[in-house]
Amino acid sequence: MFTLKYDSFDKIKNSIIARVILFACVMILIGGLTRYYLSVNTIHSNLFKIISIHQEALANEAAKEITHDIDVRKTLLSHIASRMPLGLLESPSQLQRWLGELHGFNPLFSSALFVLNEEGSLIAGTGSELLEGEKAYASDDFFKRAFTHEFVIGTLKVSKRLNEPVLSMAMPIKDALGHVRAIVVGMTYYDATFFNRVLNGRIGKTGGFLLIDAKQQIFIAAANKELILKPTPPKGKNLLHDKALEGFRGSDITINTDGIEELSAIASIPNTDWFVVSRIQTKEAFAMEGNIKTTLIQAHIISLIIAPTILFLFLFFFFRPLRTSASLANKMSLGEVPLKPLPIKRMDEVGYLTVAFNRLMAMLLASQKELKEIAHYDYLTKLPNRFLMVDRLEQALARCARNNTHVALFFMDLDGFKAINDSLGHSAGDEALVEVAKRFSALIRESDTLARVGGDEFVMVLSDLDSDLASATNAAHLVARKCIEALKEPFLFQGNAKILGVSIGMAMGDKESRVDTLIVEADTKMYKAKNAIHSNFTE
Incomplete structure (x- = not known):
């Protein structure tokens, strides 16, 4: 008897509830990581856009102020020159x-x-x-x-x-x-009325402004007074500054000469080679991003705890009837309790499964005998199959040993069957096999056996023949000729007349014979008969 024994760990490992909860945890984790990745990228991208717009606005505003400072002085000089x-x-x-x-x-x-x-x-x-x-x-x-x-x-x-x-x-x-x-x-x-925004303006705690002469490559003004009149960074030290010298205007993230990451925006001063830089360290600019990341991680951890807990409680109570039925079915399979229908608690999917199981169990019990018989008969012709034929042959040989009689074994293969299949289809081929089975069955005694052992192969066992070998052989020859004659009458399929033949290989057995030997001998003679030119019967 096949039995299964589980320890506690195996029960948990193989439990549907455990697997569902594990799957849910994995899905929550994957979903959380996906949402985190997409959210962080979206937040970072949007923050970059917003802060960039703000920085560019500050740079443009500073550029306008400087332009205004220059324009009012230019106007005064123009007034003096003209008046x-x-x-x-x-x-x-x-x-x-x-x-x-x-x-x-x-x-x-x-x-x-x-x-x-x-x-x-x-x-x-x-x-x-x-x-x-x-x-x-x-x-x-x-x-x-x-x-x-x-x-x-x-x-x-x-x-x-x-x-x-x-x-x-x-x-x-x-x-x-x-x-x-x-x-x-x-x-x-440089005083409070000239370059005031660049000299004194601050952006947050870490940011400020720079005014740079691109042609001379010097700092004209800066919140850090030590930079004024100092040369700008050499090429390669600040990639965004290099782009600005080449004409880039806008905003981007760069690493300054101190190795600090900054978000900088650049705006030109019209009619000059100057440009304004508004800058702020990204650590300060994107500080909100860190808070959002922390909040997302906390939310995912909480959901990873709460959701599986709720799911476990739901599945535990939902599958209680199923666990009860499974336990009872296991005991019945071990023979600890008699077979009986499983209890039904509610008509949901589990209830339908239990009803189906009970119906199936009843059907299996009722058809057990029938299934055993089906296992020994050909589904199409209803003749015994190879397994039952071998059993009948063994019984016939056993009677030969008791009664000193003989047995004849025919291996028969239909001639022309493939042409019917190919030209008229498999349904016509099935009809031919059924008709051949009827014609051959009419030629044998109840004690004899006719079996279908392959596609168009039949086996006939003639048991309890005479103790005299010659007499038994003659009787077997007579049956073989009748089989050949039985197929000479045409078969009608869908209005078409077809002729089938049969090649027969015969082996005679007695009390000394073995089943395997007889089968091999008959099968070999059948192939010889099939390949013979003038005969379709080999004894």
């Missing part, structure tokens, strides 16, 4: 007073405001950063460009007097014919 009487160029004292009054009314240039003649010598001016003397400014490249351009912004320099950065701007003074007669120059210190 100043050219006669004042010949009267330095009057020009000095005129500039002083104008500068006192609108003091945009905190360092100096002055006028230079064509030779680069100071005519008149006001402020602390004035160089007096003949052709004091003549060698300055800024001075040379001022005479050939409408408006010039000079290179940032450090004041010799106050040791402060000072920025120069200049515009030519022209006569009615458009000839340059002089230039007006304004110089500005």
